Amino acid sequence: MLVRYQTMKRIDKxxxxxxxxxxxxILLLAFSFVLCDxxxxxxxxxxxxxxxxxxxxxxxxxxxxxxxxxxxxxxxALITEGGSAHIYLYDPKDRSHRMISDVADLLGERGQxxxxxxxxxxQPVEDDDGNIYFVTLNNGSGxxxxxxxxxxxxxxxxxxxxxxxxxxxxxxAWGDGPYPxxxxxxxxxxxGIGFTGYLxxxxxxxxxxxxxxxxxxxxxCRSIFRDDEGNVYGSFPIARIWKYDAETEKVYDLSIRMxxxxxxxxxxxxxxxxxxxxxxxxxxWDPVDKVAYGVTGGSGSILFKYDxxxxxxxxxxxxxxLCDPKFRGSKNVPYSTxxxxxxxxxxxxxxxxxxxxxxIERYIETFGSDAxxxxxxxxxxxxxxxxxxxxxxxxxxRVFGCEGGSVGPDGTVYLCGQIEMKDPxxxxxxxxxxxxxxxxxxxxxKPKDN
Amino acid sequence: MTSCKRRALTITIIAVLCLLxxxxxxxxxxxxxxxxxxxxxxxxxxxxxxxxxxNEIPANSSAITSLITASDGKIYGGTSGxxxxxxxxFFIFDPxxxxxxxxxxxxxxGGIHHAVVEDKNGYIYIGTGKSILEEFEMHQWEPGHxxxxxxxxxxxxxxxxxxxxxxDHIRYEWKQLKGIMGYQYIDLILWNDIKNHxxxxxxxxxYRYNPKESNREVKLSDMDxxxxxxxxxxxxxxxxxxxISPKGDVIYGLTYPDGHFFIYDIxxxxxxxxxxxxxxxTFHGPERHWRSLPRAIICDDSxxxxxxxxxxxxxxxxxxxxxIVSTGLKIPGDSYPAHGHTDYAVVEYFAKDDSGLIYGxxxxxxxxxxxxxxxxxxxxxxxxxxxxxxxxxxxxxxxxxxIAGERxxxxxxxxxxxxxxxxxxxxxxxxxxxRSPYYLWRGYQFDSMTTGIDGTIYLGESxxxxxxxxxxx
Numbered sequence: 001m002l003v004r005y006q007t008m009k010r011i012d013k014x015x016x017x018x019x020x021x022x023x024x025x026i027l028l029l030a031f032s033f034v035l036c037d038x039x040x041x042x043x044x045x046x047x048x049x050x051x052x053x054x055x056x057x058x059x060x061x062x063x064x065x066x067x068x069x070x071x072x073x074x075x076x077a078l079i080t081e082g083g084s085a086h087i088y089l090y091d092p093k094d095r096s097h098r099m100i101s102d103v104a105d106l107l108g109e110r111g112q113x114x115x116x117x118x119x120x121x122x123q124p125v126e127d128d129d130g131n132i133y134f135v136t137l138n139n140g141s142g143x144x145x146x147x148x149x150x151x152x153x154x155x156x157x158x159x160x161x162x163x164x165x166x167x168x169x170x171x172x173a174w175g176d177g178p179y180p181x182x183x184x185x186x187x188x189x190x191x192g193i194g195f196t197g198y199l200x201x202x203x204x205x206x207x208x209x210x211x212x213x214x215x216x217x218x219x220x221c222r223s224i225f226r227d228d229e230g231n232v233y234g235s236f237p238i239a240r241i242w243k244y245d246a247e248t249e250k251v252y253d254l255s256i257r258m259x260x261x262x263x264x265x266x267x268x269x270x271x272x273x274x275x276x277x278x279x280x281x282x283x284x285w286d287p288v289d290k291v292a293y294g295v296t297g298g299s300g301s302i303l304f305k306y307d308x309x310x311x312x313x314x315x316x317x318x319x320x321x322l323c324d325p326k327f328r329g330s331k332n333v334p335y336s337t338x339x340x341x342x343x344x345x346x347x348x349x350x351x352x353x354x355x356x357x358x359x360i361e362r363y364i365e366t367f368g369s370d371a372x373x374x375x376x377x378x379x380x381x382x383x384x385x386x387x388x389x390x391x392x393x394x395x396x397x398r399v400f401g402c403e404g405g406s407v408g409p410d411g412t413v414y415l416c417g418q419i420e421m422k423d424p425x426x427x428x429x430x431x432x433x434x435x436x437x438x439x440x441x442x443x444x445x446k447p448k449d450n
Numbered sequence: 451m452t453s454c455k456r457r458a459l460t461i462t463i464i465a466v467l468c469l470l471x472x473x474x475x476x477x478x479x480x481x482x483x484x485x486x487x488x489x490x491x492x493x494x495x496x497x498x499x500x501x502x503x504x505n506e507i508p509a510n511s512s513a514i515t516s517l518i519t520a521s522d523g524k525i526y527g528g529t530s531g532x533x534x535x536x537x538x539x540f541f542i543f544d545p546x547x548x549x550x551x552x553x554x555x556x557x558x559x560g561g562i563h564h565a566v567v568e569d570k571n572g573y574i575y576i577g578t579g580k581s582i583l584e585e586f587e588m589h590q591w592e593p594g595h596x597x598x599x600x601x602x603x604x605x606x607x608x609x610x611x612x613x614x615x616x617x618d619h620i621r622y623e624w625k626q627l628k629g630i631m632g633y634q635y636i637d638l639i640l641w642n643d644i645k646n647h648x649x650x651x652x653x654x655x656x657y658r659y660n661p662k663e664s665n666r667e668v669k670l671s672d673m674d675x676x677x678x679x680x681x682x683x684x685x686x687x688x689x690x691x692x693x694i695s696p697k698g699d700v701i702y703g704l705t706y707p708d709g710h711f712f713i714y715d716i717x718x719x720x721x722x723x724x725x726x727x728x729x730x731x732t733f734h735g736p737e738r739h740w741r742s743l744p745r746a747i748i749c750d751d752s753x754x755x756x757x758x759x760x761x762x763x764x765x766x767x768x769x770x771x772x773x774i775v776s777t778g779l780k781i782p783g784d785s786y787p788a789h790g791h792t793d794y795a796v797v798e799y800f801a802k803d804d805s806g807l808i809y810g811x812x813x814x815x816x817x818x819x820x821x822x823x824x825x826x827x828x829x830x831x832x833x834x835x836x837x838x839x840x841x842x843x844x845x846x847x848x849x850x851x852x853i854a855g856e857r858x859x860x861x862x863x864x865x866x867x868x869x870x871x872x873x874x875x876x877x878x879x880x881x882x883x884x885r886s887p888y889y890l891w892r893g894y895q896f897d898s899m900t901t902g903i904d905g906t907i908y909l910g911e912s913x914x915x916x917x918x919x920x921x922x923x
Binding site: 153173174175176194195198211212214217237249250252253255266272 | 503509510532533585835858859860861862882884886887889890891892894913914915
């Protein structure tokens, strides 16, 4: 190839010819993909019909801030980087959807000339009384042109649905806020990891926070879980697991390894770093079998089971791969989304994988992708993975990138995803290639066999 | 051929053509030249503290809080636990084998803080104590309050001396009414919390380690360090910092939380407690659960042992008179008269260049030089909004490398270089080692530095899961 390159450098006319050829072939390929995609869309086969509900606000981003509570109500924590995070409450009984908190307003950050709490990254958690907890952050959400030292830090938040009241439980740490969140409902402790990798423990009763030490490096584990004994677990590179022991109140690095395939490409190839592709991306606790189910960040989105009580450090079992169907058999798979959701009652796991093309040079998420996005299900009884199809709304709109996922008590699968907007005025973003107007909506998939 | 197969064949052909075209386009247009290169902006590397998962120092015990370069070029270090009940470890980095090996744990001792020295015969001395990194609960109310299970450990008869900043009438009432009156004040509650933290603590030990006998044995994680216990210098106190005389025959130390200056005479094997270096109790910060006491001592070439004391004044122990003498010089710190303060900065770290000039860092983040012959302190400046100049060392070319920044989770420490020839600081940024895909780590907290015989700078990370960092200037 090097010889060919050098030869061509000397012949300018050939360069022009090859460039023309490139353009024609790329256009032809793109046209064929559009044809194929439309063929899928027109066919009822391979389509996963979902409903969607608009959010009352205009927030363009969401990560893991989706939770269907035990009473069936659905909480969404959406993000406006440079502005405020907002928390919404959807009630499936009357299909009402309302904002319950403008976080910057709640924390008195508006009108101060300071960086606000723009983001809630965590999946909300619930205590035994039905109170819902969140944790806020900014961590680079800017605005970049406002004093970086002005953001005060993340806060633990508690929402009491009976009183319809959001309460600030206090500062996590000056200038830092956690990404993931877990709760020990017996001891009433909250846990989170800040962007420099320190594990925090918030005491809900005393409204104090303790630093438990550093558990992560440059790319923070975005999902942690608490087992039935109150121990908390997270992952760190390369494919390792740490455990917070509720009895000793200390963190230990376990020697057990989670599934990891180093032959899969990292997040980007130009400067391969040890990052989220070497950790788990999302993990959920199953109160029925008392095990955790997780999906790896890289390695082709491996679904695995972690039984922390089997042996001194637990046992990990690889179950299947949950990457988008078009990537099966390939090594250039984008890293996983945060949509992993468990229906512990019906023994099913749902996942909406990233469908964006692998980017060699860039570090991009599934948001903004034009590609059709699938919903997958894994049956814990039959150990069978099923492609439920490309998601489309019941009114025929395309569904793009999804993040966050949770299953309601009735088996409804909730996701937060980008949906094609018929009226561009309702858009909060546009897809990268097609420039299609899109906005985040609460997506609902109701399995037929519920 | 079915329509499905035809479509598959067509797509395959198009895909192959496309791949060829893209490949051609990239090279024909010279785009390959624009692919970003992996660039290492720091000449840094790190070493694990042992063999991972085999005999590495446990993560919770791995915060490096002491480092020295021994006369034979080996680097010795001591660690501190980051939480209660963790043991300190002693370790060696041998540049010849290019590895860190731990030399065993110091059982029952939580930390080795700025407290490793080498004597004239090559023995290493280790001072231990409760880990200063260990957090403990700070209470809002006085002992006896439902939220505060601590005991009243304030010495009420001396409370007026320990807390002199209050008015005479208040201090009089404190002595008369003891806790009834005094526990309205947050500094007294904080001091009582610290005293309770040390309540049943017998005291830090001074140990002697013989490298000739004990360096060869490779230790597993739970094995003890082979040391000779020389005793406890001051009961109920940790050893906070140590230094040794230029002749290598007398060790000077300071204790925490009572701030006693002590001497250990190596020849006679005897301790001498000189008493508190300062009487008043202050909490200058930025660490909220620490009493402000100097964290370093250094000897000049004549044998005087310098540290800072009350009001940030440089003092020295005079071997001839056996007394602590004030220089009348203050180390740089921040003060705002409107705030009515009596607190002051303390010295964090010292290092000496070949000419005998001493460099120091203060808890307010200032670098200063001290010429013991001219008795002159020069404030060389402050690096960051974040306070604390945590540690420093003088390189072979005379430049001073230093770590600045508080022990915050949100704003990691950074490495800087001060050039005495030109003045000013160079920001060398966060210490990051990137050897991905094999290992990658960013160091955020550092509390000790030393310069190796070949000029390599060694930095002790002081976090959970710490490493020995290596920087080649």
